Amino acid sequence: MSDFEPKIVAFVCNWCTYAGADLTGTNRMKYSPRVTIIRFPCTGRIDFMLLLKAFANGADGIIVSGCHPNDYHYSSGNFHARRRWIVFRGLLDFLGIDVRRVQFSWVSAAEGAKWAQLVDATAEQIRQLGPFSGYHKLRGAGVE
Amino acid sequence: METEKKLIGRGELEKLFSHWRSKGKRILAPKKIGAKIDFAAVTTLEEVCLDQVQTVQSAKTAVFPRVEELFSFKNKDGRVEIRERDQGALPETVIFGLRPCDDAAFAVLKAIFNWDSQDPLFSARMEKVAVIGVSCPRADEYCFCTSAGGGPGGTTGSDILLTEIAPGEYLAEIISEKGRVLAGEAAGLKPCPASVSKEAHLAKVEPVFALERVAPALARLFDDNAFWVEQSLRCLGCGACAYVCPACACFDIQDEGGGSGQRLRCWDSCGFGLFTLHTSGHNPRPVQSQRWRQRLMHKFSYMPERQQVLGCVGCGRCSRACPVDMNILEHLRSVAEAKP
Amino acid sequence: METLRNKARELLASKTVQMVIGYGRGSGEAAPARAVFIRAAAEAESLIFDASCQQNLAVYLMKPEVRQLGKAALVATPSALRTILQLAAENQVKDHDLLALAVDAQGEVTPLATLQTIEAHVAALDCNLSAGEKTELQKYVALDPEQRRQFWQEEFARCLKCYACRGACPLCYCSRCTVECNQPQWIPVPAHDLGNLEWNVMRAMHLAGRCVNCGDCSRACPVGIPLYLLNQRLLSEVLANFNFRSGMAAKADNAMSTFKPDDPEDFIR
């Protein structure tokens, strides 16, 4: 398992986390290269179906991140998103899907260091959990 | 081929199961799954349930699976490669313990898939399937095989039909060449005395409507919107009836897997609004009453005329599975009895 | 039962409503009762109400060909009453669109002509999960995640994608369901393992904060998948985290499209 390098997809908002991740880069901070960032206008746009698609397409772990509450570009999208994450997490857990594979976070445009820590910590967590082969194997299963 | 009659005991059947298993054959038979009884892969006779009147689903999955690959493809760097299925790899299957109505349904499926041209995948699967039916000692209020041209001891579509004439003792009617081959694999088949008859061991299923009146009545009723609205008010527009039906074979074709994927064939149902919806938004059957009408017309009017076969075997599954009790038997009766 | 029939006769004779949607005898063992659409006082004698009458008849309020028949009186179980309120909250039914005939296990019939009276009636009901439901749900919550995963995988593997669950659900009224949207293709069309999981996750999520736990999805499922467990789990989640219950008020925000600034976020880094 030690040579397993996880595939992580990060769904982030344009205004805070994406800018934060950018800051990480301009500050020349190093973090795990295992993450693929997908930028959204707002965390409110990050539908749970996108997360499922990421897993189906081979992701081992997912990061979802946006602006801190009350420090937000569109005033309330992240509050809405938070509600959906709560319920979606509850559903994943009930379906026996390990919720440690989905990491939610708030990372502001000023938190370049936090972004680096978040990615590293998530990568480490997923490395320990191993590849999400149970989910990946669903693809193609049930076709005769 | 002339039907041959033999006697076979449960012990012999058990041996046959292990023989098939040793040959690597898949055995599909009614099995208890949760609170329901349905066809599933089994390995021993022990697992098989024969007490039920009917299983929830039919055995059509053996020849027309919910989802099957037509072919796979690779679309890369401007080149496309198509890989056709290896039909030799399709599983040799024995379907055991299905009722005579289900056996008869294979003839309906053949008519649908092969009426104008052969469907190669269906035909290849069909080729590898042997059918051992068990006639019906009991029926319920949803059964109407005798109104749909069949019967509780009907042999159409079976390779071998078993009738339990005493506990653990079966009369085996060997109907087809495939049946003869199967029977040849069984040691200890006993000759059947002429005095043995299955009739006494069959359920009584009284005919409930006159089939010959249905098609002409349907043709007459086609434009009677009020009639169809009334018939279908309860209908929720789901596909449960079509999916449990042994003779429904409408399908969809879907691509999956992006540039390197599969073209799949999967079940579809005329009950869905999407079934006929044009891309423009126009729908030739925009409301549920028209979709329900299509279901009856297709099975009882169009198929008899175009494919020379009734699209229904009277198993009653659709009525049992319907969440809102759309009982097809009642509907057919009211069609047959509708005044000209 | 006679009270119900008399009420129906009176409503139809006085033309207060054009139709009574209620329960009549079903055709056999698989369906002891079924929906009937009574349009003449003389037909009211076919109405029944007993323990076998379980379907949430509010599903027909959203069906175009039933709606065309005019104003309805709806024989409404507690679940159906809550459904009516939830539909009202979602702007699908208006006050005076229908008349509810609330029925209970004792055979009492309470005509409720306005959404306000339905609210008052529902407020007096116990809308919590029953003790039996809680125990059963807890049984699954207590399993270890791998066992739960296996359980659901086996259950979903049987799913035929017949959409009986969707058809039976009075809150699945979208004229074009997500499964019918193919640009992009959100949910795979075929009933294979991935398609079945995604469909069932999507169905549960889209009902979160809306489902009133009538159980019709599970009763409709021909292969017996216990979909109610998913719904109950999510409504418990919504209640515990947001103190919100669906189908209690005719004017209410949707739990999933609103928020409180202090919603829990202990899981967010």
Add this chain to the structure above:
Amino acid sequence: MSMADSFKPYLMKIEQISDETPDVKTMRLVFSDEREGKNFSFRTGQFGEYSVFGEGECTFCIASPPTRQGYIECTFRKAGRVTSALSGLEPGEIIGFRGPYGNIFPISDWEGKNLLFIAGGIALPPMRSVIWNVLDLRERYGNITIVYGARTVADLVYKRELAEWAGRSDVKLISTVDPGGETPDWKGEIGFVPTVLGRAAPAIASRDTVAVVCGPPVMIKFTFPVLTKLGFKPENIFTTLENRMKCGVGKCGRCNVGKYFVCKDGPVFTFAQLKDMPQEY
């Protein structure tokens, strides 16, 4: 046809793409495998299933005439999942094609007769095949009249070919746009197709004339009475139907109009046949 029956398509290379309108394109397709191309034949009126691998199949007629060999053409509007994907392809890319399917326009029966073609909007493509087919065999037919209309000038497809037909002395082309759809330099007619047809009536003889009508249901609905009034017999009016299809070979169960399969018994039907068919199209 064993290849088509297994649902395995021919691989076709996109040779050329023409933009007809902002969302309508015509593609010229050639067989990747030359041998398959040599063995392939079709007749006018037939259709096929075109596929983008990974997206799926969709149904259109073959818009080129069988008299032009070595390629087939299709014209489609970007509307659904597959046509959107198709729209994004470039020349040189490979798509799938199954066919030909369905029946034909019986053009050999029409020899010696006058022909009247009436089309609306995106329904010109199936008619383009038969128009070029008879134009390529021009001496076998009498007068040829084409009435073609679209909502606006921008929606007219095959503009270059319309200009070519307009310039020919052996074809009479009447093109029209719906009121309000004209541009300042529009020189054709203004009005709905059935109205324009009525106006042009004196020039159209119904005796010894076959009419072919393709268009949206509403255009067809109002065109038939005009033709009937002109004296056309129902069996001399042809149209081609479209319904949602998946298999193209009479099995998948969704394209039927009553007991008729649009994919097997059609897509070409006469008005005489349509009169006996339910309104399920």
